[in-house]
Each structure stands twice: as structure tokens, then as C-alpha cells.
Amino acid sequence: MAMKIRLARGGSKKRPFYRVVAADSRKPRDGRFIEKLGSYNPLLAKDSEERVKLDMERIQYWLDQGAQPTDRVARFLEAAGVKPKTERANPKKGTPGKAAQERAEAKAAKAAEATEETAE
Template identity: 75%
Template sequence: MAMKIRLARGGSKKRPHYAIVASDSRMPRDGRFIEKLGTYNPLLPKDSEDRVKMNMERVQYWLEQGAQPTDRVARFLEAAGARPKAARANLKKGVPGDKAKQRAEEKAAKTADAAE
């Protein structure tokens, strides 16, 4: 069974509240989970102690059992010092899209024609 440590959303519309859970990766996001490991409240300030709460003993247990944390949970674990920082690179984030490239080429062509 492939295990994940991930977020399960709760709360009302536009007022999210997440539970950090250990679940089977085949289950839906808010569906059945095996154990609740903590909470995450994104509405609290970033420096608040209550923003992310985790039972680190149980998280370590599930990591030893082979559970893979999702990207967001991995960042929480890195901040808590339970996991080494991973290098992340979003190589496509700074690259303009196709339409922006076309507009830039057209603008360059216009300025080249005007310079002649």
C-alpha cells in the first residue's frame, strides 16, 4: 500500500482549515485516512505557533514506514527540522509563454523597421 502524508481540507467556503493526515494514496483528498497527524490553518499569521501543529513522533513513524509527504507537507517538515531541505527548481516559471514571445518578436520587428 502506497502511503502519503498529505493535507485533507476542511472548513467552509473561503475559510480553509487543513488536517495533516497519513492515508493511502489511492483515497480521495478529503476521504478516508488512517491517522490524523496534525493541523494547518493558513488564515493565521505566518509567525503564529498555531498555524502548523504536528505530532512529530507519529510523523517520524510514518516516514520510517515509507510514507511519502506531499510538497506542502515536506515544506512543513523542513521548517520543523525533521527533513533536510530539498533543492527545488521551477525552470518554466520565468520563461514567457508563446503569445508573449510573439508580441516581443513583433515589437522588436517594429522597432527595427522604425530604426531603418
């Protein structure tokens, strides 16, 4: 059985709340799971202790059994110090979009014209 440690969404519309669960990877996201391992409430402040709660002992058990964490859960585990930090490469993430690049070029051209006029 392919096990995953993943998030199962709960809460009402526009008020998400997630359970961290150990589940068979073939089951639906919010479907049947084997064990609840914690919770994640993205509506709370990032520095709040209640935002992410994890049962580290049970998570370690499932990791030892071969369960693979999803990307978001892996980030929680990295922050908790259970898993080593992995390098993620997304070189295009920080680059502005096409319209923003055009605005920046127009602004730079306008600034260059202004400095030429003041120099004369």
C-alpha cells in the same frame, strides 16, 4: 499499501482549514484516513505558532514505515528540521509575464528618450 502524509481540506467555503493525515494514496483527498498527524490553518499569520501543528513523533513513525509526504507537507517538515531541504528548480517562476515584459520595455524606451532630450 502506498501511504501518503498529506493535507485533507476542511472548513467552509473561502475559509480553508487542513488536517495533516496519514492516508492510503488511493483514497480521496478528504476521504478516509488512517491517522490525524496535525493541522494547518493558512488564514493565520505566518509567524503564528498555531498555523502549523505537527505530531512529530507519529510523523517520524509513518516516515519510517515508508509513507511519502506530499510537496506541501514536505515543506512543513523541512521548516521543522525533520527532513533535509531539497532544491526545487522552477526557472520560469520568477520571470514576469508577457504583458509585464512589454510594459517594462516601453518604460525603458520612454526613459531612454527622456535622457536623450535632457542631454541635448
